[in-house]
Amino acid sequence: MIEVQGVSHQIGKMPILSDITLRLPMGKLTALIGPNGAGKSTLLSLTGRLMPLQAGQIRVDGSDIGTTDTRALAKQMAILSQSNPLGSRLRVRELVSFGRWPHHQGRPGPRDAAEVEQALHDMDLTPLADRFLDALSGGQRQRAFIAMTLAQGAEWLLLDEPLAALDMAHARGVMARLAGLRDAGRSIVVVLHDINHAAVWADHIVAMKAGRIAAEGPPSQVCTAEVLGTIYDMELRVMQVEGKPLVLHHL
Amino acid sequence: MRPALALSLTLLPLSAASLLIGAADMNLASVGTDPQAALILTVSRLPRTLAVILTGAALGIAGVVMQQLVRNRFVEPGTTGTAESAALGLLAIALIAPAAPIWVKMMAASLAAMAGTALFLRLIRRLPAREVLLVPLVGIVLSTILGAMVTFIGWQTDLLQMIGIWLFTGEFSGVIAGRYELLWIAAAAAALAWFAADRFAILGLGEAAATGLGLNPDAVMRLGLVVVAVVTALVIVTVGMIPFIGLVVPNIVARGMGDNLRATLPVTAAGGAALVLACDIIGRLVRYPYEVPVGTVLGVVGSLLFLWLLYREPARG
Numbered sequence: 001m002i003e004v005q006g007v008s009h010q011i012g013k014m015p016i017l018s019d020i021t022l023r024l025p026m027g028k029l030t031a032l033i034g035p036n037g038a039g040k041s042t043l044l045s046l047t048g049r050l051m052p053l054q055a056g057q058i059r060v061d062g063s064d065i066g067t068t069d070t071r072a073l074a075k076q077m078a079i080l081s082q083s084n085p086l087g088s089r090l091r092v093r094e095l096v097s098f099g100r101w102p103h104h105q106g107r108p109g110p111r112d113a114a115e116v117e118q119a120l121h122d123m124d125l126t127p128l129a130d131r132f133l134d135a136l137s138g139g140q141r142q143r144a145f146i147a148m149t150l151a152q153g154a155e156w157l158l159l160d161e162p163l164a165a166l167d168m169a170h171a172r173g174v175m176a177r178l179a180g181l182r183d184a185g186r187s188i189v190v191v192l193h194d195i196n197h198a199a200v201w202a203d204h205i206v207a208m209k210a211g212r213i214a215a216e217g218p219p220s221q222v223c224t225a226e227v228l229g230t231i232y233d234m235e236l237r238v239m240q241v242e243g244k245p246l247v248l249h250h251l
Numbered sequence: 252m253r254p255a256l257a258l259s260l261t262l263l264p265l266s267a268a269s270l271l272i273g274a275a276d277m278n279l280a281s282v283g284t285d286p287q288a289a290l291i292l293t294v295s296r297l298p299r300t301l302a303v304i305l306t307g308a309a310l311g312i313a314g315v316v317m318q319q320l321v322r323n324r325f326v327e328p329g330t331t332g333t334a335e336s337a338a339l340g341l342l343a344i345a346l347i348a349p350a351a352p353i354w355v356k357m358m359a360a361s362l363a364a365m366a367g368t369a370l371f372l373r374l375i376r377r378l379p380a381r382e383v384l385l386v387p388l389v390g391i392v393l394s395t396i397l398g399a400m401v402t403f404i405g406w407q408t409d410l411l412q413m414i415g416i417w418l419f420t421g422e423f424s425g426v427i428a429g430r431y432e433l434l435w436i437a438a439a440a441a442a443l444a445w446f447a448a449d450r451f452a453i454l455g456l457g458e459a460a461a462t463g464l465g466l467n468p469d470a471v472m473r474l475g476l477v478v479v480a481v482v483t484a485l486v487i488v489t490v491g492m493i494p495f496i497g498l499v500v501p502n503i504v505a506r507g508m509g510d511n512l513r514a515t516l517p518v519t520a521a522g523g524a525a526l527v528l529a530c531d532i533i534g535r536l537v538r539y540p541y542e543v544p545v546g547t548v549l550g551v552v553g554s555l556l557f558l559w560l561l562y563r564e565p566a567r568g
Contacts, residue, residue, distance in 0.1 A: 074465025088510035
């Protein structure tokens with residue numbers, strides 16, 4: 001379980017997160033939704049210890065992220081940032097292989113190679129494995145970074161907008177793979193903008209607005225016209241298709 | 252492995268040529284019988300060839316490490332204030348304790364180079380990430396300011412000639428046995444970079460990605476700083492700064508092979524060695540039996556290579 005206790009965050013004088021207290025369940029796929037600027041990415045980055053905590057405490061399966069050895073944390077959780085600027089010229093397989101670093105510290109074994117191939121396969125990248133990243137499209141590159149995160153093989157996967165830049169076939173493929181990992185016992189937290197992916201694939205939805213938790217619960221409770229309308233400040237309709245909510249937000 | 256092999260193979264004939272070429276007459280075949288020939292080989296030609304190879308390899312690696320630290324391809328220790336700070340350290344020792352043993356000079360140069368490079372890294376942290384060209388520009392500005400300080404002090408204290416050799420015309424004509432061995436330490440520092448190759452490559456992905464993988468970006472940064480500073484300082488102490496190697500060689504290698512440093516560092520080292528060796532040989536032949544400093548030859552060859560690099564399409568792999 002990830003326990004967020006009284007976390008606040010400011011950039012300059014602007015409050016980004018205000019006293020967030022939250023529990024993310026283990027073994028579930030949790031979707032983090034909310035309008036731009038709600039603080040989703042900040043919360044995810046703080047949980048992934050990519051930014052220093054200003055106030056509050058976060059524990060991942062009992063380990064305080066402020067005091068636990070960062071190498072040990074890298075085996076416990078893998079995080080995909082929202083933007084992954086490309087500074088280096090790497091081939092897809094080389095990038096994905098870096099995901100195994102926490103396990104081998106520079107001396108990869110056969111298990112590491114197998115995990116890398118599996119991650120490449122899962123993200124439909126096997127044919128592109130020997131291509132340089134700068135020769136790929138934005139969506140293909142995004143999949144390469146997701147594959148690196150998957151290869152890390154951590155108990156917790158924190159993914160910030162993994163579906164950004166993906167076509168619909170690959171977006172569904174990524175969500176299905178994440179659901180598969182959840183079924184295999186892993187815990188997943190994913191920031192999503194496509195509310196319908198959240199409605200269908202997530203077990204648990206946390207909705208944020210203006211640095212606070214606005215709603216929390218299973219999709220059937222959060223994905224209603226009333227709740228979503230308040231969170232996003234817009235009118236929308238929600239239908240039921242095959243027993244799942246379908247949010248008509250584009251009409 | 253193929254590029255590494257090809258480069259190593261070009262190193263062999265270049266080294267042989269370097270052993271054979273020089274003002275003094277020497278027949279390699281008579282080394283066994285002629286004590287004069289043996290003396291020239293062991294005291295002059297072999298040390299010089301080794302010094303060139305070590306310098307080229309170490310500067311090539313220092314260039315890659317620098318580029319990974321700042322995530323920018325257009326920098327090298329010669330354009331980020333590292334070389335000028337090393338010269339400042341050397342100058343300070345020359346003034347405070349002129350009789351200090353060589354290792355004290357080496358330490359002073361290394362520490363000053365570290366401080367100068369750390370200053371550069373601090374300065375560029377605040378730059379907007381998208382402005383790729385600001386990083387080398389800030390480096391050039393810092394180098395120029397530090398260089399001006401060095402020149403001013405040198406001018407005031409009548410040490411300009413020494414400074415000229417340190418910073419502008421690195422060359423190998425003064426290398427004999429007993430006067431180049433510090434370069435082995437530079438090579439050892441460069442070898443250290445190879446052991447940490449994955450760390451530097453991961454840091455090249457960005458601080459967030461490195462943290463996510465359980466690395467401490469600051470620790471990797473400090474390690475890189477030590478490698479760059481020690482290599483630069485020792486090269487300056489022994490032969491003087493050689494321009495362009497740290498810039499051109501890593502860029503050529505990255506174009507062809509990418510940035511998986513574990514695989515590319517040996518190639519960069521071999522490439523740096525081959526390029527300096529070739530330029531040193533050219534410098535010895537252009538107006539034989541006199542010499543043109545290798546730095547001057549590289550100024551010409553390096554700029555041509557760099558232009559070629561800019562206009563050539565990268566390998567897509």
